[in-house]
Amino acid sequence: MSLALVVATGAVRGGTSILFAALGETISERAGVVNLGIEGSMLCGALTAYAVAAETGNLWVGLAAGAIAGGLLSLVHAFFVLNRESNQLATGLVVLFLGLGITSLFGAAYVQADVTAMGSWDVPILSSIPWIGEVFFQQDPITYLSYLAVPACWWVLFRSRWGTLLRAAGERREVLTTYGHPARLIQYVAVVAGGMLGGIGGAQLSIGYTGAWFENMTQGRGFIAVAVVMFANRMPFRVQAGSYLFGAALALSPALQARGYSINQFALDAAPYIVTILVLVIFGRRKSQEIPGELQKVFEIAPAT
Amino acid sequence: MKTRRLAPALAAVVLAMSLLAACSSNDSTASASASSEPPGKDSEKVGFIFVGPKDDFGYNQAAYEGSQAVAKAFPDMEVLTAENVPEDDSATRVMESMIKKGAKVIFATSYGHLDPAIKVAEAHPDVVVVQQGNVINGEPIDNMGTFFGTVYEPVYLAGIAAGKATKSNKLGYVYAFPIPQTIDNIDAFQLGAASVNPQAQTYVVNTSNWCDPAKQAEAAKSLLDEGVDVITQHQDCTSTVIKATEAGGAMTVGYHADASSLAPKGWITGSEWDWKDLYTDIVKTAVAGEFVGSKYNANYRVGLKTGENPFIQSEYGPSVTDETKAQIEAAKEAISKEDGSPFKGPVIAQDGSVLVEDGVVPDYATIEGFTVFVKGVVGDIPKS
Numbered sequence: 301m302s303l304a305l306v307v308a309t310g311a312v313r314g315g316t317s318i319l320f321a322a323l324g325e326t327i328s329e330r331a332g333v334v335n336l337g338i339e340g341s342m343l344c345g346a347l348t349a350y351a352v353a354a355e356t357g358n359l360w361v362g363l364a365a366g367a368i369a370g371g372l373l374s375l376v377h378a379f380f381v382l383n384r385e386s387n388q389l390a391t392g393l394v395v396l397f398l399g400l401g402i403t404s405l406f407g408a409a410y411v412q413a414d415v416t417a418m419g420s421w422d423v424p425i426l427s428s429i430p431w432i433g434e435v436f437f438q439q440d441p442i443t444y445l446s447y448l449a450v451p452a453c454w455w456v457l458f459r460s461r462w463g464t465l466l467r468a469a470g471e472r473r474e475v476l477t478t479y480g481h482p483a484r485l486i487q488y489v490a491v492v493a494g495g496m497l498g499g500i501g502g503a504q505l506s507i508g509y510t511g512a513w514f515e516n517m518t519q520g521r522g523f524i525a526v527a528v529v530m531f532a533n534r535m536p537f538r539v540q541a542g543s544y545l546f547g548a549a550l551a552l553s554p555a556l557q558a559r560g561y562s563i564n565q566f567a568l569d570a571a572p573y574i575v576t577i578l579v580l581v582i583f584g585r586r587k588s589q590e591i592p593g594e595l596q597k598v599f600e601i602a603p604a605t
Numbered sequence: 606m607k608t609r610r611l612a613p614a615l616a617a618v619v620l621a622m623s624l625l626a627a628c629s630s631n632d633s634t635a636s637a638s639a640s641s642e643p644p645g646k647d648s649e650k651v652g653f654i655f656v657g658p659k660d661d662f663g664y665n666q667a668a669y670e671g672s673q674a675v676a677k678a679f680p681d682m683e684v685l686t687a688e689n690v691p692e693d694d695s696a697t698r699v700m701e702s703m704i705k706k707g708a709k710v711i712f713a714t715s716y717g718h719l720d721p722a723i724k725v726a727e728a729h730p731d732v733v734v735v736q737q738g739n740v741i742n743g744e745p746i747d748n749m750g751t752f753f754g755t756v757y758e759p760v761y762l763a764g765i766a767a768g769k770a771t772k773s774n775k776l777g778y779v780y781a782f783p784i785p786q787t788i789d790n791i792d793a794f795q796l797g798a799a800s801v802n803p804q805a806q807t808y809v810v811n812t813s814n815w816c817d818p819a820k821q822a823e824a825a826k827s828l829l830d831e832g833v834d835v836i837t838q839h840q841d842c843t844s845t846v847i848k849a850t851e852a853g854g855a856m857t858v859g860y861h862a863d864a865s866s867l868a869p870k871g872w873i874t875g876s877e878w879d880w881k882d883l884y885t886d887i888v889k890t891a892v893a894g895e896f897v898g899s900k901y902n903a904n905y906r907v908g909l910k911t912g913e914n915p916f917i918q919s920e921y922g923p924s925v926t927d928e929t930k931a932q933i934e935a936a937k938e939a940i941s942k943e944d945g946s947p948f949k950g951p952v953i954a955q956d957g958s959v960l961v962e963d964g965v966v967p968d969y970a971t972i973e974g975f976t977v978f979v980k981g982v983v984g985d986i987p988k989s
Binding site for chain 1: 866
C-alpha cells in the first residue's frame, strides 16, 4: 500500500470515533449547550459496549448499550446546566471526570475480558473500487453507520421541523418558550442525543477496531472533537472532514515510522493539536458571528461589578 | 450572569487544593522526626504503587502478582496496593498516605516513580523505599534502592525465535518512549534476530503513550502494511497489538505476560515477569532491619548470570521448531556465562560506528547507557 493510502485508511479508522463525538457535540451546541463532558460519554460508551459485549457475546447489543451509557452521562450534564443553570464549561469538566472515575471503577473488572473487535467488513462491490473502496469500504461496521449518521444529522438539523425547533432553542430560548414550545425539553433531547453519539464513538474504539478496554482509552479524543466542532462551525459535513483531518494527523506518525522515514516524532505527535490551533486561528474569528445566541452567552465574560 | 458564578467556585477549589497540599506537607515533616530504628524494621504493612491497572496483561499485572506473593509469604503483613498512580506528585501523596497507615516498606514499581520515591525516602528515614526499573545516580541514601532484571536477555532470546520465524525478514517493534530499557530491548531483539538471520531488520514505531489502544492498533496496522510478519512490543497494555497482529495473520512475540491465549496461531514466545521471590526477599531483608548496606540498598540488577532473573522467557507457540529451540538453548547458555552477553562485542550501531568493541562484554551500567539503535533497526530514536 502506498503511504497516502495507509494514511487515508488510518484517517477514517482513527477519525470515526472523533466524528461520532463531534456530531454529538454539534447537535448539543446547536441547541445552545456546550458539552465538554463528551469525552466522558465516549469513555462510558467504550466501557459499556465492551462489558455488555463480553457478557452477552453480542457486539451489536454492546453498541446499543454503549450509546445508552453515553446518553445517560450527558443527562447529568443536561440536568445541571438546564435545570440548575450551572456554568456549562465547568459542569462539562466535572461530568468528564465523573465519566473517567466511573469507568475506571467499573472498568477494572473488564480489562481482561476478551472481546473480539468487529474488525473490517468489506462492503460488496463498493470495496473493490480502487482507492475509495479501500479507504471507505474496508472498515468496521460502526464506521459505515457514521456514513449514514452524518447526512441524517444534517437533514434533521437543517431540513426538518425538529431541527428548526432545536436550532431555535440554541438561538433564543425565550422566543421558543413564548410561542409555547418546550424549549428545555428540546435542549434535553439534544444533549442526550449528543451523548449517545459520543457513546457510539467510544464504542467504535473499544469494540469496533481495537478489541480492548483500558482506563482512559479515549486519550483526549473527546476534546479534539470539541475543537473540530468549533472550527467546522457546527456543520455536519465539515465536522466529518475535520474529524478525518485529525484521524490523518494521528495515522501519519506510525505510517511514516513503519516506513523508516526519519522525522521528528515528537513534532508528529503534536501535529493534531497544532492543526487544531492553526484552524482555530484561521477560522475562529471569521465565524464568530455564526455562533448560536445561547452559546455566545456561555462564552461571554461578564464584567466584574 | 452564569460566568460570575464560576469565579467563586474556582476560588473555592483552589483554596481547597492548597489546604490539602498544606496538610500533606505538614504530615511529612511531622513523621520525618524519626526514631533511630533501622528503616523498615518490624513493619506490619507494605505498600505497592502501580502506574496502571492491576490486570493489564502486562507490567502492572506482573508487579501486582508479585505483591500478592508477598501477602502470601507474610500472612501477618497487610499489603496495601494502589493502581493507576501517575508518575508525578500524586505518587508522593499516595506513598505518604501509605506511610501514614503504617507501611514502612514501599515499592514504587514504575520507571517514572523514581523522583517521587526519592522525595518520600528523604522525608522518611525510617521507611524503606525501593523503586523498580530506574537507576539512582550515585549512591542511594540508606533507606532507598532500585532493582530490576536484565530485561534484554529474554528479549534477545525471543529475537532469535523471531529471526528464525520471519519470512519477509521484517520484524516490527511497537514501543512507547525511548527510555534506556526500551532501547536495550529493541537492540537486543535485533541482535538476537540477526544472530540467526543476518537479513532480519526490525522496524520500530513509537506511540508516545504506555497505553493508547487506538494508537497501538494503528501502529500494528502500519507495520503489517509494510510487510512485517513478526510483531513485538514494549507497551503497558499489550492485548491490542497482539489481537491486531493475530488478525493480520502475522506472528507475535509477547512482552510482560504470557498472552498466548490471545494469539493461538501466531504466538512464538515472549518474555514475562516473575517478581515473587525478589519482592519477598526485599521485604524479608527490610523487616529484619538489615536493609541498610544490603545488596538492595543500591542499584540492584539480576539476570541470567546471577541465576535469578525475574524476567523469564514465555512458553513457545506451536510453530517454533525444535531446531530453533535448540539454538535458543545454546544462546541462553552462552549469555549466562561470565564472559557472555547479548551485547558482547563487536556491536555495530545503526550509523555504522562501533558501539561495543570486539570481544568486550559491557557491564550493566554501560548497557543501560546506550542511546542509539544497533545496525539493522529501521527507524530513529525520537529527539526533541
